[in-house]
Amino acid sequence: MDEEQAPEGTNRMTAAVSAGSRRFSRSITSDFQNPTSVFENRGPGLGRRSLLLGGVAIPMAVSRIGNAATAARSLRLCRLQLPDLPDPRPTALKRLGLALERRTSLVAETEPVTLRPTDPELFRCPLAFLTGDRGFAPLPEADVVRLRRFITFGGFLFVDSAEGRAGGGFDASVRRLLASLLPGDLPKAVPENHVLWKSFYLLKSGVGRVEAAPYVEAVEREKRIGVLYTQNDVCGAMARDGYGRWEHEVIPGGEGQREMAFRFAVNAVMYALCLDYKEEQAHIDFILRTRRARP
């Protein structure tokens, strides 16, 4: 599925938080049966289905109108710029911002910000992306200290290798950087039961433009991921030129794999913003039920 050509046939009538739940539909229906409901007495001629649609959509419309002139807080996606490391996927974060905007409740800025480790603005942007397709020189100590502080106090660094293979020059540089940033905390493969795989979409792996590594690695600090590292070129799968054409072919899974790469990126952003929210007991039963139903 393409986030810019999303199918319009999706049934939105029963959607609120995660649309389509029978439970949710029942709840709304029972509200209509309640004589004190705010939706009663809307006049004859409106069927239950129409009322349902109105019951959800009308307040939404009012709310949106009310907020129309209100500035919304947007999520800024930041690219971390290191010396001698050009961004091989400069259009990817814009596409990710659009995907977040269209798929989730987030309001995201579509023009990413590029920041250096020493930039004062870095601490206004707790989610930073580091993408590269080649090795890079060790960072000055001041940069290392600042990045360490960034991760320790709550920042989230998404590292994506665009080399198209595992264990290249960028990989070596990243591991050297992480060893100096977080001594003693080596990146470990994210286990399959980690909340990252269910922070928005239900996923089993983190693919990108390629499947160079069957795993995604992470460094955890205080029960949260501080650094997420993939060698599958997730940004490569999201990159699109100004004419709307995909910049890179996705192999071996084609467009289905591209969609999975977008979903992985969305999950990573949602995890950065919500942490282990999806591990709260209220969610677990629902997710387990859904997973059991998967083929």
Next chain:
Amino acid sequence: MGKLTFQDWHFVLGGHFGPTSVTLLCTGALLAVVLSAWGLWTGPRRGYRVPLFVLRLLAVAACLVVALEPTLELREITRIRNHVAVLIDVSRSMGVSPPSGGDSRLARVESLVRGEHRRFEKWRAQGHGVDFYTMGETLSPVSQEATFRAEHDATRIAETLTEIKSRYGGRDLGGIVLLSDGIDNGRIGAGPLDPETRDLIRDLGVPVSSVWMRETALKDISVATVLADDFAFVRTPINLEAVIRQSGLGGRYIEVALYRDGQFMDTRSVKLEGNASEVKVSFPFTPQQPGQSVFEIRTPVLSGEALSSNNSQVFALKIIRDRVRVLHVTGRPSWDVRFLRSLMRLDPNVDLVSFFILRTLEDDAPWDQKRELSLIPFPYQEIFHDQLSSFDLLVFQNFNYGPYQVAPYLPGVRDYVMGGGALVMVGGDLSFAGGDYGGSAIEPILPVTLDPQGSSDAFSMGPFRPKLTEAGIGHPVTSLLLEPRANQKRWENLPALDGLNRVAGLAPNATALMVHPRDKASDGTPAPVLAVADVGRGRTMALATDSAWHWGFQAAGAGDDARSYQKFWENAIRWLVRDPVLSLLRLELDKPEFNRGELIGVRLRSLHADYTPAAEVTVTLDVLAVGGDASAPVQTVEVKTASDGQAHVELKNLPPGAYRLRGRAAIDGRNLEEDKALIVRAEGRELQEVVARSEVLAALAHDSGGTFYEESFGEVPIKPMREERLGRREAIEIGTHPGLMALALLLLCSEWYLRRRLGYR
């Protein structure tokens, strides 16, 4: 002591031989006898063998006696007089009379003691001492002729036996006779006997005979037992249970009622079965606020009841908060949401339940949403209706209620806060006026007033550094540091915020703690950034920005330790849920229940806003009767705190009942109030039950080897008196008697003469 006689004697062998010598002598004598017998049996004169052998045997025996010098010792025996302890139960339940009239149980005991006068004399004549005691809360010696009064507030049989054991530690005890109605409210209770009491009976080693003063036709209902812990947790359901005991009133339905602090709470209808029965009544209850309350479980008083004072029981319940249960609802993930969640999930004192809106109707959906998304339907009914009361704090963070069917539940949210809950609204473009809360059911409980719905500038961007107000400098929520000036400076050095929810003004009952340095609210006053309010029994807070996380993460980027953000929210949560730790006036009691006449010590502590001791503070302590007029204290005491901020008050002569202590003081210009519950018991638990019970008395008699009687007693088993052999003694030396020596010589000579005459050598 008894009469002295020589009742005991025994032999003692001569002191100059040791055991070895005695053995050798006896062996030698035996050998001589055997050899002699052998010689005679092999000799010629068979007819004289036996006389000769007898002579030799006697001669050897006489010689042996002379050699061993035996002594006969005669001794006097002394019999130690033991005692029979007669224990008379003088607890209040012994004052109960039969429903048909007639003597009370204790009066019947008196008659019984008088009637058994001869038996006691007989015991004395047999050498036993007979000691009389009254037993209740304490054991007291009395004379046999005393008049008894049922005025003790407890019956503690096991504890009384323990005291008897210590009283007779150096003297002999022959037996115990216990006259009681068997209603124990000490360690044994309704029985069976506990292991400690069984050990006590074994250690006593005497028969305990019991005389049960029964009452078969008594009519009574009592709240016999209340089954409730001393404490409960806020918002955690508990069961307050009581055992209702009845006698003679079977077949009726009664209403059992529960009261809290004098206010009716609940009722249960129960049927009384049979002639005597117990029924358990349960009142499910979910405490909503920490503190201490006095509960009462009460039954009606029916006609003909023996006692009415046991138809209710009061008890104190301390309600504490184990963890602050927070419901965190947000309209959209953001960094402000993330950092607050991160803080709360790592706080061991917070039990966090979150609901984030991750998708809206306007967002694209995958083909198979159920299988491809991990999202759950927003359970608005469960959280805002079914479960809301289970939370201590509700956080609306950038949450617009409109699209999510929450509007019908907003009155419930208002009632939840008014009833003691807490609400904090955190800003963002979906919050306050931006979330259409203006004119909503919860606007009246917010610390800020809002412009009408749909106002165009509900949320504005732009950096600003908020200013602490006068109230904010020392308020618990904004106290990052104890010292006010240092605290103010700390706030000034924190990173600027970005984004402000515009409001109409401050609510009339609210306090602004932080305001915008330049912007004004619609009413022209400085735009509130942080405001708090007490609403009903609850509290609310408004934080009109979504950038408070700058105080943590951004501050860390500037080299700060980022603790200000954490401290601010910790303070806010504590203040919102009324954490007792933040109370600046504290009352402390050693225990919640006191007996009538007992001195009640109350410690008072006064603290400044920075929690340093507040000296010379005048505290007014009112003692209010629970369920009575709050404006008419039973007692009022005024006391001034010392240099350590503490004072001690002793309350005397409070009549039995349930009370609330209310302390009032003005510290640093703030009027503070704190209260505590206490109970003064009239009779302990003595009259909670008046129907006589035989089980404990029968078990005591059975286990100790005593006898169980009803309303009378006969020949109770008494342990025999102990004998002592320590009196005068005489020694008669047999071995040195001249006659014995002559007899030995005569026997030897006779044997020699006869042997010669018969031709032996």
